[in-house]
Every structure is written in C-alpha cells, then in structure tokens.
Amino acid sequence: MALNRDFVGRASAPSAPYEVSRVKIREFATAIGDSNPIYHDREAAQAAGHPDVVAPPTFPIVFSLSGGAILADPELGLNFAMVVHGEQRFEYRRPIHAGDELVSVSTVTDIRSVGRNEFITVRSDVATVEGELVCTTYNTIVERGGAG
Amino acid sequence: MAATVKYDEVEIGQEIPAVDYPVRRINLVMYAGASGDFNPIHWNERFAKTVGLPDVIAHGMFTMAQGGRFVTDWAGDPGAVVDYGVRFSSMVVVPDDDQGTVITVSGVIEEKLEDKRVVVALTAKCDGSRVLSKARAVVQLA
Numbered sequence: 538m539a540l541n542r543d544f545v546g547r548a549s550a551p552s553a554p555y556e557v558s559r560v561k562i563r564e565f566a567t568a569i570g571d572s573n574p575i576y577h578d579r580e581a582a583q584a585a586g587h588p589d590v591v592a593p594p595t596f597p598i599v600f601s602l603s604g605g606a607i608l609a610d611p612e613l614g615l616n617f618a619m620v621v622h623g624e625q626r627f628e629y630r631r632p633i634h635a636g637d638e639l640v641s642v643s644t645v646t647d648i649r650s651v652g653r654n655e656f657i658t659v660r661s662d663v664a665t666v667e668g669e670l671v672c673t674t675y676n677t678i679v680e681r682g683g684a685g
Numbered sequence: 686m687a688a689t690v691k692y693d694e695v696e697i698g699q700e701i702p703a704v705d706y707p708v709r710r711i712n713l714v715m716y717a718g719a720s721g722d723f724n725p726i727h728w729n730e731r732f733a734k735t736v737g738l739p740d741v742i743a744h745g746m747f748t749m750a751q752g753g754r755f756v757t758d759w760a761g762d763p764g765a766v767v768d769y770g771v772r773f774s775s776m777v778v779v780p781d782d783d784q785g786t787v788i789t790v791s792g793v794i795e796e797k798l799e800d801k802r803v804v805v806a807l808t809a810k811c812d813g814s815r816v817l818s819k820a821r822a823v824v825q826l827a
Binding site: 570621 | 712716719757758763771772
C-alpha cells in the first residue's frame, strides 16, 4: 500500500528528555565491538579533552527516533514487517557525552516511490534541555514492495 | 576532542588500510539489546525467511557502526567525526554458525575542506558486495 503523502511535513511532539549515561554508552560501544577507552573510561575521555565519556557517532539512533510514533500511525500505512533501513546520516555540532539531557523533534521530510518500494525520510533535531542543538539525524527507511 | 591525525600530513587520495570486522549472531543480539531495535529479521531466521530474506541480516546500523569505528580509530578521537552518512546498498547476511560473516571496511581521503576538515570516503564489503554506498565521514583533524 502506498504511504500517505499527507504525512510529509508532520512533526512529532518533543520527546521526553533522554539522559545519556556512562552505562548506556558503554553498553552500546560493547555491542558494536568498540573498546575505545574514550567510550568506556571517564579519565581517558577527560584526558582527550571531553567532559565525560563520549557517545559513538551512531549512538543517537538509540533515542532520536521519536518519529516512531508518526511511523506507527495507522493512517500512514507503513507495514513494519517489510521495512529495511535505506539511508542514515548524523550531522554533529559537538560530540554527545554522558550527562547530556537530550530532546528530539522528528519531522517527516520526504515520502517517495522508487520502483516498487516506498521511501520515507525523517529528520530529527536533537538538542539539550537548555536548547543547544547538538545533532541532526536523517533517517530514510524503505518499505519493500510498498509501492507495488 | 583532538584527533591525532594532522591535516597537513594527509593528502587527497591517501588510503586508509582495510580492517576486517567479524559478525556473528551474538553480535546482532547484543546490538538489538543496546539499540532497542528488536526487528525479528535481525535475530529470527524463521521470520526473516517468511518476509523474503535469505536469512537473518545484520542491522544496517550495526554495519554503519563498524564504518564509524573504522573512522574513529583512524582519527584517534570519536569527537572528531562531525558528519557521517551512508546508504545501505546490500544486506549483511549472518549465518547461524561459529564463523558468521565479515564486514571489511577501507577508506580514502576524498577531499580536504576548510578548518582542517577532511572527507573520508568509506567502502564496506561483505561476501564480495558493497554493503554501504555513498558512505562519507567529515572528520576534524588536528
């Protein structure tokens, strides 16, 4: 089923603040097999000039998908069983580190058909609770066969 | 947040040697838990096949994370990565055995920007296919 184009431009409410913790950064770094001490050890991170352990570049995927509520809206018509990830980008203003409290606002920026597949792109603006923009993410998912 | 690689010592076209990243089913289970992405195509072979996939496939974000690891290990500091984007061009199929599969990542300095930043173009392959395309990282060098 084709996705509902009326969703282009729709934005989520700001997410509840996500508290970036040392434990979660360590868990994520371990899961990707990365033993870089800047992810695991506060002293190593501080020696490299960071206030605390830093999150790996792809870490915001953990919390930035507040657009999930939009994607789950039955009116959009997305069949999650047929979804694969198409494209992903992270644009950083500064590294994310333990202690950050981050709020994401997600906006559907594009829905298009490519062959038999439907592509939907969601931008998430990630800012601290104080309002400092730290990262913008662009997430494109593909519904296989959705346009067929 | 200082990269250990110096901008003045890097040239366009310079290659960053390939690194192999093994992937087994347990890595996907760990990644599902850490990321919160529990889509069964990443851990349930029976489900993966019912939706037309050859077998369980890695999370695209797991593959992207290996590319990120490649860049941050080269740069010397994860905070030096200021932009990182990829397209997922092929699946990483992970068989249910002790070997799993291998993602091989290599890079080349594609462009030198202002403010001591460079563009690193990444190549990620698995089973002879490019699993990432348009993979680029912008890195702040020293």
